[in-house]
Amino acid sequence: MKPVCVIVGPPGSGKSTVGAALAERLGVAFRDTDLDIEALAGKPIPEIFIDEGEDHFRALERQAVADALNGHEGVLALGGGAVLAEATRALLDEHRVVFLNVGLSDAVRRVGLGAGRPLLEMNPRATLKVLMDQRLPLYRSVASVTVETDDCDPAGIVDELLAHVGERPVRVSFGDYDAVIGRDLWSQVPSYLTGAAQAAILHTAHLAERAAALAVAVADAGVRPLLTEVPDAEAAKSVEVAAACWDRLAEAGFTRTDVVIGLGGGAVTDLAGFVAATWLRGVRVVHLPTSLLGMVDAAIGGKTGVNVAAGKNLVGAFHPPAAVLCDLSTLDSLPPADLAAGLAEVVKCGFIADPEILRRTETDPKAALTADSPLLADIAARAVKVKADVVTEDLRESGRRAFLNYGHTFAHAIEKVENYTWRHGDAVAVGMVYAAHLGRLTGRVDVVDRTVAVLESLGLPTRYEAGKFDELLAAMRVDKKSVGATMRFVLLDEIGSPSLVDDVTEEQLRTAYAEVSST
Ligand SMILES: NC(=O)c1ccc[n+]([C@@H]2O[C@H](COP(=O)([O-])OP(=O)(O)OC[C@H]3O[C@@H](n4cnc5c(N)ncnc54)[C@H](O)[C@@H]3O)[C@@H](O)[C@H]2O)c1
Numbered sequence: 001m002k003p004v005c006v007i008v009g010p011p012g013s014g015k016s017t018v019g020a021a022l023a024e025r026l027g028v029a030f031r032d033t034d035l036d037i038e039a040l041a042g043k044p045i046p047e048i049f050i051d052e053g054e055d056h057f058r059a060l061e062r063q064a065v066a067d068a069l070n071g072h073e074g075v076l077a078l079g080g081g082a083v084l085a086e087a088t089r090a091l092l093d094e095h096r097v098v099f100l101n102v103g104l105s106d107a108v109r110r111v112g113l114g115a116g117r118p119l120l121e122m123n124p125r126a127t128l129k130v131l132m133d134q135r136l137p138l139y140r141s142v143a144s145v146t147v148e149t150d151d152c153d154p155a156g157i158v159d160e161l162l163a164h165v166g167e168r169p170v171r172v173s174f175g176d177y178d179a180v181i182g183r184d185l186w187s188q189v190p191s192y193l194t195g196a197a198q199a200a201i202l203h204t205a206h207l208a209e210r211a212a213a214l215a216v217a218v219a220d221a222g223v224r225p226l227l228t229e230v231p232d233a234e235a236a237k238s239v240e241v242a243a244a245c246w247d248r249l250a251e252a253g254f255t256r257t258d259v260v261i262g263l264g265g266g267a268v269t270d271l272a273g274f275v276a277a278t279w280l281r282g283v284r285v286v287h288l289p290t291s292l293l294g295m296v297d298a299a300i301g302g303k304t305g306v307n308v309a310a311g312k313n314l315v316g317a318f319h320p321p322a323a324v325l326c327d328l329s330t331l332d333s334l335p336p337a338d339l340a341a342g343l344a345e346v347v348k349c350g351f352i353a354d355p356e357i358l359r360r361t362e363t364d365p366k367a368a369l370t371a372d373s374p375l376l377a378d379i380a381a382r383a384v385k386v387k388a389d390v391v392t393e394d395l396r397e398s399g400r401r402a403f404l405n406y407g408h409t410f411a412h413a414i415e416k417v418e419n420y421t422w423r424h425g426d427a428v429a430v431g432m433v434y435a436a437h438l439g440r441l442t443g444r445v446d447v448v449d450r451t452v453a454v455l456e457s458l459g460l461p462t463r464y465e466a467g468k469f470d471e472l473l474a475a476m477r478v479d480k481k482s483v484g485a486t487m488r489f490v491l492l493d494e495i496g497s498p499s500l501v502d503d504v505t506e507e508q509l510r511t512a513y514a515e516v517s518s519t
Contacts, residue, residue: 003069003076004028005165006092008139009100010132011080012107014149014157018100019077021158025378027170028074033082036064062088069095080131083138092142098161099143101136103150104129155363162374167328170381172388179300179324179388181381186214189261190221192286192323196259198252200226202245202272203263204236207290210330211263214288223259226252234420236267237306239315245275259284259322265291265338266298266424270316273304277319284322291334292342292376293425295326296349296383297404301391312420326384331371341425343368343458346379348432349386350454351447352406352490352498357382358454365457403498406490407431410516413475417468429460430516437512438504439491447492448515466517469510476509 004026007015016032023030034045037060041048048057062085068076069091082088102110108125140146145164149157169182180188193199199218203211208229215225228248230236249258260283262272269287276285287299305316331339343361346368350357357379361368367375387404394401411431415422436451452462476487487509488502 003031003072003074003095004168005075005096005098005161006069007075007077007098007100008083008092008142009080009149010102010107010135010139011128012110013080013100013102014110014154015077015080015100017154018149018157018161019075021154022161022165023075025158025162025374026075026165026168027381028168029072030075030077031068031072032077033061033064033068034077034079036068037061037079040064058085061085066091081135083135083142089138089142096144096165097142098164099139099146100157101139101146101148101150104132106150107132159367159374167374167377170384172381172384173392174300174302174320174388175392176320177323179326179384181295181326181328181377181384183327183329183377185325185327186288187217188325189214189217189286189288190223192284193218193221193223193259195257196223196284198224198226198254198258199261200228200245200249200252200254200258200275201261201263202228202230202268202275204232204265204268205229206232206333207264207330210290214261214263218261224252226254230264230268230271233265233267234307234312236264236271237313239306239308241271242275242278242306245271246279249275249279254279254283256280256283259286261286261288262299263288263290264294265289266294269294269299270303270305270313273302273319273321274306274316277304277317282319285319287321287324288330289324289326290330292331292339292380293345294342295324295328296342296380297345297387299324299326300384300387312415326380328372328377328380331376334371336369337423338425339371340369340459341423341429344425344429344432344455344460346383347454347458348404348406348428349383350379351432351451351492351495352403353386353389353496354382355495357386358450358495362454362457365454369458399500402488402500403490406492406498407433407435409476409479409487409489410434410472412479413472414464416475417471426461429455430462430464433462434464434512434516435489435491437515438489438508441508441511442491442501442504445492445494447495462516463518464516466514468517469513472513473506473509 007019009015020030065082065088169180172179201211218225260272260276262269273285276283289295289299302318302320304319305313308314367373390400407428411427414427436448440446455462486502490498491501
């Protein structure tokens with residue numbers, strides 16, 4: 001066991017703040033050897049200095065650092081003077097060490113002129129200067145990476161560190177299966193093919209090259225790949241295409257222990273799940289979603305389906321996958337408008353359960369729209385966790401799954417009225433604005449301005465054309481959440497606290513529509 005990285009630097013360089021934030025982003029634990037020493041000694045560090053002297057403190061520190069280097073798997077911050085010990089510097093040779101550098105003025109400002117730091121109590125600026133002059137060469141000698149922190153906020157420093165340390169895959173449990181969010185994950189596919197003689201890889205023409213590369217990895221694992229190209233987008237989700245896939249499986253002699261792999265956007269994973277659910281009454285399916293919407297919504301949760309003449313997703317089955325590998329590197333080729341549409345579902349997770357998603361997106365919408373940014377990886381993983389929490393709790397009958405449909409009643413109505421020519425995420429964006437108006441009109445939390453602002457910052461639509469209320473109302477009446485003649489909406493009591501509401505009046509529905517359709 002080794003730390004992901006070890007952070008060193010002078011007092012005021014931000015080791016604790018940055019270390020904790022980095023650990024959170026990586027989904028690992030944070031440890032600070034100063035806290036270990038205090039726990040061991042049973043008193044704060046200044047008291048150790050006063051009662052036993054600096055030599056005793058340094059001995060405790062050497063031991064604490066050696067223990068942590070040997071037993072901690074997450075991010076580790078060392079006290080400012082830990083590098084003074086030659087034995088410690090020798091141990092650091094085998095580790096990835098990040099040196100957070102800071103200029104004297106910023107350091108003095110950040111340490112608050114010596115509060116709680118025994119070596120800085122007397123004349124902080126002068127003392128800090130001596131300390132830094134003495135220690136800077138030592139920090140540099142152990143560092144694998146140096147990051148300058150002057151005039152930088154912790155979030156920016158964490159982003160820079162992530163580029164060095166690398167994102168680690170985040171694993172989210174859905175009970176019977178895991179979703180993994182990270183980069184270059186497909187090498188893991190063979191581990192989900194145990195016992196299979198064949199794996200049918202359903203993919204579209206867009207992703208033929210990636211599918212071919214996957215087929216090689218599958219073949220290398222001793223499993224026969226069946227590359228199966230299907231039409232793009234919604235055209236994949238038909239009974240005819242499913243039947244063509246069944247024919248292919250039949251020809252290949254596909255058995256119960258074989259595996260279907262859905263490689264593509266939500267349309268392909270919905271189809272692949274449906275084919276797997278129905279072939280021989282159910283074979284394993286592994287989803288490799290390649291759109292953001294697929295990663296944070298369609299491929300996780302176990303719903304599969306195809307469209308029929310009477311409507312979208314009317315035929316399908318619950319068929320949980322064996323695994324979902326959300327390989328963020330595939331997003332590089334996703335058209336920007338599809339990436340933004342996926343972000344609508346991510347933002348939705350922020351409103352219904354994890355306000356941190358909203359804050360992070362609002363802080364840097366440009367990074368959210370950048371396929372390879374650490375911020376996108378972070379908020380996507382958070383959205384997957386929100387869905388996992390809701391779905392796994394719902395299996396215990398709590399009924400919370402409906403909350404995932406925040407903004408969806410109006411969104412489904414738009415999709416229907418527009419004959420499914422709108423991107424789902426775009427419709428969800430407008431639907432969230434509509435739900436926000438309904439929330440305000442029914443005396444709940446007012447998130448209208450915040451909703452519009454965050455969606456507009458992502459280039460998502462927030463308005464819908466006027467003059468279509470009757471059509472939209474008719475479509476909303478047959479929404480899946482409706483019970484008989486009663487329409488139900490997910491509305492926010494507070495951000496992160498949704499409820500299912502069935503007493504919205506037609507007048508309120510009309511007024512909310514007037515708001516989203518006014519110019
Ligand atoms: N099962 C569920 O719980 C669930 C939930 C939400 C949505 N859905 C379904 O998901 C579908 C929408 O998913 P979507 O938005 O991913 O649409 P999609 O699958 O149609 O993909 C959108 C477009 O992006 C392309 N694409 C996907 N990944 C790409 C990549 N990496 N590089 C280049 N192009 C790429 C696709 O070929 C397509 O043209 C709908 O059918 C919807 O009903 C299902």
